[in-house]
Amino acid sequence: MIAHKSSWVLPVSGPPIRDGAVVVQGDRIHAVGPAAEVLAGFRGLICEHGAGAILPGVVNCHVHLEFSALAGMVAPQERWEDWLEAALAAFGARSPGEIRAGIAHGIEALRRSGAVLVGEVTNTGTSWPHLAASSLSYHLFYECLGFHLVERFELPEAFPWFGQPEVAAAGCISAAAHAPYSVSGALFQAVDQWNAARLAPQMVHLAESRAELDFLAGGNGFFEGLLKRRGRWVPDFQPPGVSPPAYLHGLEFLGPRTLAVHGAWLSAGDCGLLADTGTWLVLCPRANRFTGAGTPPVAELVKAGVNLALGTDSLAGNRDLNLFGEMLWLRENFPAYPGEWWLRLGTLNGARALGREADLGSLEPGKQAALGFIPLSGGRDFWGELFTAGAAGKWRWLG
Numbered sequence: 382m383i384a385h386k387s388s389w390v391l392p393v394s395g396p397p398i399r400d401g402a403v404v405v406q407g408d409r410i411h412a413v414g415p416a417a418e419v420l421a422g423f424r425g426l427i428c429e430h431g432a433g434a435i436l437p438g439v440v441n442c443h444v445h446l447e448f449s450a451l452a453g454m455v456a457p458q459e460r461w462e463d464w465l466e467a468a469l470a471a472f473g474a475r476s477p478g479e480i481r482a483g484i485a486h487g488i489e490a491l492r493r494s495g496a497v498l499v500g501e502v503t504n505t506g507t508s509w510p511h512l513a514a515s516s517l518s519y520h521l522f523y524e525c526l527g528f529h530l531v532e533r534f535e536l537p538e539a540f541p542w543f544g545q546p547e548v549a550a551a552g553c554i555s556a557a558a559h560a561p562y563s564v565s566g567a568l569f570q571a572v573d574q575w576n577a578a579r580l581a582p583q584m585v586h587l588a589e590s591r592a593e594l595d596f597l598a599g600g601n602g603f604f605e606g607l608l609k610r611r612g613r614w615v616p617d618f619q620p621p622g623v624s625p626p627a628y629l630h631g632l633e634f635l636g637p638r639t640l641a642v643h644g645a646w647l648s649a650g651d652c653g654l655l656a657d658t659g660t661w662l663v664l665c666p667r668a669n670r671f672t673g674a675g676t677p678p679v680a681e682l683v684k685a686g687v688n689l690a691l692g693t694d695s696l697a698g699n700r701d702l703n704l705f706g707e708m709l710w711l712r713e714n715f716p717a718y719p720g721e722w723w724l725r726l727g728t729l730n731g732a733r734a735l736g737r738e739a740d741l742g743s744l745e746p747g748k749q750a751a752l753g754f755i756p757l758s759g760g761r762d763f764w765g766e767l768f769t770a771g772a773a774g775k776w777r778w779l780g
Contacts, residue, residue: 382406382423383404383405383425383780384428385430385779386400386427387430389757391744392745393721397721400417402414403750405752409750410750432756432757433757435752435779436724436744437742438728439728440497440498440499440691440729440730440741441491441702441731442500442642443693444499445503445695446695447480447484450475450480453696455698457670457672459673462603464672464673472697480507492516497741498731499512501521503523518741520555522557522583523542523543523555525568527613528565530565533570535574555576555583556571557572558583562608564585566632581638584641584642587641587643589642589645590645593646594646597621598622624651637661637688640662643665644677644682647682655688656688663734665692679711683718688733693707707727712764712765720765720767720768723764724767729742729743754779
């Protein structure tokens with residue numbers, strides 16, 4: 382056994398512990414609590430880490446590692462539509478070798494910043510072997526697009542990737558529906574059926590831009606033009622005339638297995654619908670600002686009781702993949718909420734959203750010993766200092 386001792390231990394599942402310790406046996410946590418209690422009679426190695434906090438590895442619920450090759454190549458935008466056009470053009474100019482190198486860089490950046498579990502969204506499957514060979518735990522979401530696929534079908538019929546035996550047998554793989562403006566009703570249903578048969582989580586970009594709301598309301602605008610340019614337009618498309626969450630609710634796509642991402646353009650009614658259905662919403666606030674999408678209605682989401690988790694999105698639409706940056710942004714922009722709230726969103730809530738709370742997301746006996754240390758000076762704003770230090774890359778893995 383090895384004991385890690387620090388001025389603070391942050392279990393997440395319980396209140397912060399002053400002068401705490403975490404005892405690790407093999408790759409599992411054996412005990413957590415005040416050092417005076419946990420270490421009474423302890424005869425193993427004690428590692429004293431000093432002033433700072435021991436906490437669980439973070440859970441980044443939404444990344445696009447295949448866009449890591451675009452780091453520094455797409456500038457922040459005022460309009461989300463301009464960002465999308467720039468990102469698509471930049472990605473199309475990257476070679477397969479550049480994309481693979483970017484994935485490796487992204488995985489290293491995630492691990493270095495304290496990520497233990499990620500929800501990776503892939504369009505090709507290219508990131509899967511890289512993740513499988515890494516020390517990161519992951520859930521892979523293979524993203525499906527097909528606005529033109531209007532007839533009912535089984536998912537492997539249109540996306541042969543899902544018919545591969547190794548894919549069908551993998552417990553860490555799900556299908557994802559890209560967004561309401563790029564996925565037909567039939568495709569939403571095929572994705573949901575494939576995931577439901579495996580009791581697997583699923584993901585969708587939801588209410589990310591004002592253009593998405595306009596398209597569902599009137600069936601025209603930016604996305605009509607984009608779909609026509611890409612040969613995916615359906616001439617007799619009839620817009621549902623409702624908000625993105627209401628549209629997906631009508632397709633029975635919302636629910637506790639669904640991770641909706643962004644939600645920058647949700648109304649109070651939309652927030653209530655997400656809460657009532659138990660749908661998760663993954664906040665990526667820095668990415669929303671970078672891409673010009675907007676700002677999620679955090680106060681309304683909290684008031685409604687929506688299940689919330691955190692992600693960073695990609696290096697095409699954010700400055701880094703460090704989840705502490707999202708926590709810091711939320712702390713600075715919504716100071717009325719306790720700091721523990723943002724840490725929980727980035728750890729235990731994320732593990733629950735991805736179905737991995739039995740092993741990860743908090744410091745509890747029996748869970749994986751995936752913990753790290755962030756040094757602190759003991760200033761008056763404990764949580765602000767913690768998130769600032771984490772965002773600055775001061776995370777250090779223990780064990």
